[in-house]
Amino acid sequence: MSFTEKVKVGVLGASGYTGAELIRLLNLHPNAEIAFLTANRFAGQRMADVYPHLSHLDLPDLIAIEEADWKQADVIFCGLPHGTTQETIKQVLSEAPESKIVDLSADFRLSDLDTYAEWYGHAHQAPELQAEAVYGLTEIFRDAVAGARLVGNPGCYTTAAQLPLIPLIEAGLIEADGVIIDAKSGVTGAGRSEKQANLHAEISEGMHAYAVGTHRHACEIEQGLTLANGGKAVMTCFTPHLVPMNRGILATSYVKLTGAESHESLHACLSERYDSEPFVHVMSLGVAPATREVRGTNQCRIGVFADRVPGRAILVSVIDNLVKGASGQAIQNMNVMLGLEETAGLDQVAMFP
């Protein structure tokens, strides 16, 4: 595909956090132009009234999904709640089969339909499209993303957890089964709609675990780790926590080394694997990354540590949930799908402090 003109982009769910983040990032994208923006409760309103920080941009007004003309866009990003996207994408692709779609929801992430039904509580509504969907963890599945029409963009916890673990399992340096992932998220991970559990009073000055032992990202992580393990099924322990910050994910993974390996071999493996990757940075051995270092950026930073318990090591990974965990990775995938510069629109440096 060659673009002498700009790529026209439609954003479904533009009034949500990931939608607004797509607009912020696309504003600096040299090849993209926004064609339409949809909303549900906010349909009919100006983006400037929904997000004042975007008020100086020349943006189309928010429309209801039913009003969108799919043919106006080359690429459609779907930032809708999971469970609402399968039917919509089916409709888009039946009316505009040439469209490229990046779905930020969980609707097209799980290749096994039974696993999807088990974790999401209903049968998949577009199984024929799931069969062609590519899982968009870009650094791992870049070649498949390049040829895809439909990409299921990974979840935020799953991006942070899988980027350090997949290369180590592929290389046979850690035991694939029984990895323990302890993850913390900022509150924007839960979206913008009002929920009592996300009130300032319920979040600030404390932290809590949720969905302990049952969070749906466990099966998405297991899908990736199983593939890395040559298809031999693995199970992981995963516990998410909500912490009083707006953006960021920090995942601490406790792993068991195989054979006579050491944490140094893990560090060497990850450093080599991600050496030429623009968005993954492996810290010097023993240096811990912090969420503030990736805030507003498409970066994932990974720290590798020895554990004082013999035969074990600890990995710490950080991302911004709204960027590498959602909208940034979605744009990275669009760039790969269209053969654009992979970093286009995505070379922000973190705001610090």
Ligand SMILES: NC(=O)C1=CN([C@@H]2O[C@H](COP(=O)(O)OP(=O)(O)OC[C@H]3O[C@@H](n4cnc5c(N)ncnc54)[C@H](OP(=O)(O)O)[C@@H]3O)[C@@H](O)[C@H]2O)C=CC1
């Ligand atoms: N937030 C994050 O860090 C991450 C989110 N995701 C996933 O991305 C998707 C979007 O997340 P996020 O932006 O945070 O969510 P928000 O709740 O902030 O936004 C949801 C968007 O979808 C619209 N919407 C809601 N229900 C419907 C409906 N029935 N029909 C049409 N439009 C609807 C909303 O419109 P309106 O506001 O006008 O009602 C809003 O624009 C979700 O699937 C989420 O799980 C993935 C990775 C990270």
Ligand SMILES: CC(=O)N[C@@H](CCC(=O)OP(=O)(O)O)C(=O)O
């Ligand atoms: C803090 C918070 O609530 N986070 C969300 C995950 C957001 C995300 O990345 O994942 P999905 O796209 O799979 O929803 C949750 O735990 O459900």
